[in-house]
Amino acid sequence: MKNYISLMKLRVVELLLVTTLPALFLASEGVPDLSITFWSLLGGTFAAGGANAYNMIIEAKSDLLMKRTAKRPIATGEISRNNGLVFATLISLISLAIFYIFTTPLATLLTFLAITFYVFGYTIALKKHTSQNIVWGGIAGCMPVLIGQAAVTNSLTNTSWLFFLLIFFWTPPHFWALAVRYKDDYKAAGIPMLPVVAPIKSVINQMWFHSLAMVAFSLLVIWSAKLPIWLSVITLLLIAGWKRQLIKLTKEPSEVNAGKLxxxxxxxxxxxxxxxxxxxxxK
Incomplete structure (x- = not known):
């Protein structure tokens, strides 16, 4: 069971749930219904876990070539691809059933699209074929904020789309920092992450572009939701801390600074x- 749970990459799922929760609060304009919150977070866990499991099945050979992923259960054969496929499909279907029964049709549809895009759009079509893989593939990771909104209202709002764009621009520098740290791993697996195929100066320049766009959307979310102005001040302080690490990476491109970023x-x-x-x- 431990091996099957590891297929879900729960440490990655945590971040998706972290953004789902405020989306539920924003959609409810207060404390969301406890039942909707519980089922949305549980359904989201199964959905993301299912997508991650499919990812491990598809990338089993690549995982063996990377030190960071070589011990994953599909790669090592501890779980067969067929059994992994059954598990991934089962929990994905459970997630869709949860959203359909306990939330709304739109949330169910968006969850289906998120799983499908992560598996076919990112893992199969983009990851091994373009250095901009994480830019567009990261759309799947933006979906929880839309799903949270839809789970409450069965509709999408300007605020939810602004939150979506915040995550969209946050994602590339987040993952490129990881790719700088594990550049050799990605190169060995033939995955053209930007730090593998582009000069570090170009990578950092693109990090700056995306992170500056993220600043704008982080403030726009607060403005659109009509939240207290002091949130903007604290947000800018938080961003300053992140930018401090980006400045360090700019001055000294190293695995250590990339890890800190x-x-x-x-x-x-x-x-x-x-x-x-x-x-x-x-409020």
Missing amino acids: FQASIVFLSIYSFLLVIGVLL
Whole structure:
């Protein structure tokens, strides 16, 4: 069972749930219904876990070539591809059933699209064929904020789309920082992540572009949701901490600084999501 659970990449799923929760609060304009919250988070866990499991099945050979992923259960043969496929399909279907029964049709549709895009769009079509894989493939990781909104209202709002764009621009520098750290792994597996195929200066320039766009959308979410102005001030302070790490990476491109930037991006998104919840409650 431990091996099957590891197929879900729950550490990655955590970040998706972190953004789903404030989306539920924003959609409810207060504390969301407890039942909808529970089923949305559970359904989201199964959906993301199913997509991640499909990813491990498809990339089993590539995983063997990377030190970071060589011990994954499909790659090592601890779980067969057929059994992995059954597990991935089962929990994906359970997630869709949860959203359909306990939330709304739109949330169910968006969940289906997120799983499908991550598997076929990102893993199969983009990841091994373009250095911009994570830019467009990251759309799947943006979907939870739309799903959270739809689970409550069965509709999408300007605020939910702005939140979507925030995650869209947050994702590339977050993953490129990881790719800088594990550049040799991606190169060995033949995955053209940007740091593998482009000069580090170009990678950092694109990090700056995406992170600056993220700043704009992080403030626009607060403005659109009519949250307290002090949230913008704290958000700018959080961003300053992230930018400090990006400046360090710019001055000294190293695996250590890339790793710190990766962690800083997680800290930013986690605290920002928490602040949105607090802002809705104090609105």
